[in-house]
Amino acid sequence: MLKAEYQTRGPIPQDVIDAVPLELGELGDDEVLLQLVGSPINPSDVLTLTGDYGILPPLPAVGGSEGIAKVIEKGANASLEVGSYALVPFGSGAWATHFKAKVDELTPMPNAADPLQLAMLGVNPPTASLLLSEFVNLQVGDWVIQNTANSGVGTYLIQLAKQRGLKTVNIVRRESLIEPLKAMGADVVLVDSDQLADEVAKATNDADIKLAVDAVAGGATEKLAQVLAHGATLVTYGAMSGESSQVSPMSLIFKDITVRGFWLARWLQEAPVAQQQALYQELAGLIASGKLATPIDKTFPVSDIKAAIEYAVQPGRDGKVLITAE
Numbered sequence: 001m002l003k004a005e006y007q008t009r010g011p012i013p014q015d016v017i018d019a020v021p022l023e024l025g026e027l028g029d030d031e032v033l034l035q036l037v038g039s040p041i042n043p044s045d046v047l048t049l050t051g052d053y054g055i056l057p058p059l060p061a062v063g064g065s066e067g068i069a070k071v072i073e074k075g076a077n078a079s080l081e082v083g084s085y086a087l088v089p090f091g092s093g094a095w096a097t098h099f100k101a102k103v104d105e106l107t108p109m110p111n112a113a114d115p116l117q118l119a120m121l122g123v124n125p126p127t128a129s130l131l132l133s134e135f136v137n138l139q140v141g142d143w144v145i146q147n148t149a150n151s152g153v154g155t156y157l158i159q160l161a162k163q164r165g166l167k168t169v170n171i172v173r174r175e176s177l178i179e180p181l182k183a184m185g186a187d188v189v190l191v192d193s194d195q196l197a198d199e200v201a202k203a204t205n206d207a208d209i210k211l212a213v214d215a216v217a218g219g220a221t222e223k224l225a226q227v228l229a230h231g232a233t234l235v236t237y238g239a240m241s242g243e244s245s246q247v248s249p250m251s252l253i254f255k256d257i258t259v260r261g262f263w264l265a266r267w268l269q270e271a272p273v274a275q276q277q278a279l280y281q282e283l284a285g286l287i288a289s290g291k292l293a294t295p296i297d298k299t300f301p302v303s304d305i306k307a308a309i310e311y312a313v314q315p316g317r318d319g320k321v322l323i324t325a326e
C-alpha cells in the first residue's frame with residue numbers, strides 16, 4: 001500500500017511529491033477497506049503542490065482531491081458490499097492505493113459503464129454546470145463562448161450546453177480538436193488567432209453572445225470580451241496562462257460587460273446542501289449512463305506519481321491524466 005505524499009511545496013510540483021508506504025491498521029467492524037480505481041490530476045491539485053491554490057492543507061499531506069474507489073474488504077457490521085464503488089473520502093488526499101472508512105462517511109456510487117469517468121465527478125462537471133446556470137439567465141438558443149474548450153470543464157460544458165439547448169463557441173489551440181469537439185456537441189470550434197473576433201462573428205452570423213467563460217486569463221480574457229454582446233457577462237474561473245486578466249476599458253465602457261469570478265469551493269460552502277445533492281445526483285446519473293464524459297489521455301499508478309505529475313503539466317494532452325492503484 002502506497003500514498004503520494006508531500007512534505008513541502010515548491011515551484012516544480014513533481015519534485016515535492018513521492019510515493020511512500022501507507023499503513024492503515026486493523027479494519028474496524030463498521031469500516032470498509034477500499035482500493036483506488038482512479039483519481040484525476042486537476043490543475044488545482046498541481047497548484048496545491050506549488051503553493052498557489054486558494055486553500056492549502058497542512059503538511060505533510062497526500063496529493064489529489066477527488067476520485068472513486070472500490071470496496072475490497074468489509075468489517076463484520078459494515079453495510080457496503082465488496083465490489084461496490086464509493087467516492088474517495090473527502091479531504092483524505094486521493095492519491096493513495098487504499099483507504100479505510102466508516103460506511104456512513106462514504107458516498108456510494110452506481111456501478112458505471114466506465115468508473116474512471118465517475119472518478120472525475122467532484123470538481124469539473126459541477127463547475128461546467130454552474131458556469132452555465134449561475135451567472136446569466138440563458139434561454140434555449142442562446143450562445144456561450146469559452147476557451148480551453150478541450151479541457152475537462154470545457155468538454156462537460158459543451159455536452160451540458162447541448163443538453164440544455166444552448167449553443168457554444170469553443171476556442172482551442174490546435175486544429176485536430178475541431179472534429180472531436182463537434183462530435184461532442186460543439187456548435188462552433190475555432191483555433192485561437194488574432195482574427196478570432198471576425199471568425200466568431202462569421203461562424204455565429206453575428207449572434208449576441210451573452211456569456212463568456214475564461215480559464216486562461218491574460219490577453220485571452222479580452223479576446224472573449226471583444227466578441228460579447230452589450231450587457232453580457234464574462235466569468236473567469238481559471239488562470240492557465242498564469243497571467244493577470246486583461247479587459248480593455250473599451251469593452252467595459254462601450255459594452256457594459258460584467259466581469260465575475262467563480263470558485264466551486266466557495267459555492268460548496270454557500271449553496272444549500274439540498275441543492276448540492278441534487279446537482280451531484282443529476283451529474284452522477286449522466287456520467288454513469290455515459291451521457292456525460294471527458295476524454296482520458298493516460299493513467300499512472302500511485303508508485304509513478306512523479307512521472308504522472310510531470311506528464312500532466314505538459315500542454316497538448318488528449319484528455320485527463322488519472323492516478324490508479326496499480
Ligand SMILES: NC(=O)c1ccc[n+]([C@@H]2O[C@H](COP(=O)([O-])OP(=O)(O)OC[C@H]3O[C@@H](n4cnc5c(N)ncnc54)[C@H](OP(=O)(O)O)[C@@H]3O)[C@@H](O)[C@H]2O)c1
Pocket residue numbers: 042043044123124127148149150151152153154172173174215216237238239240241242262263264265314315316317319320
Ligand atoms: N474555479 C473553479 O472552481 C474551478 C473548478 C474546476 C476547474 N477550474 C479551472 O478550470 C481550468 C480547466 O481545468 P480542467 O481540469 O478542465 O483542465 P484540463 O482538463 O487539465 O485541461 C487544461 C486545459 O488548459 C489548456 N491550457 C493549458 N495552458 C494553457 C495556456 N497557457 N493558454 C491556453 N490554454 C492553456 C489546455 O490546452 P491544450 O490542450 O492546448 O494544452 C487544456 O485545454 C483550470 O484552470 C482549473 O484550475 C476551476
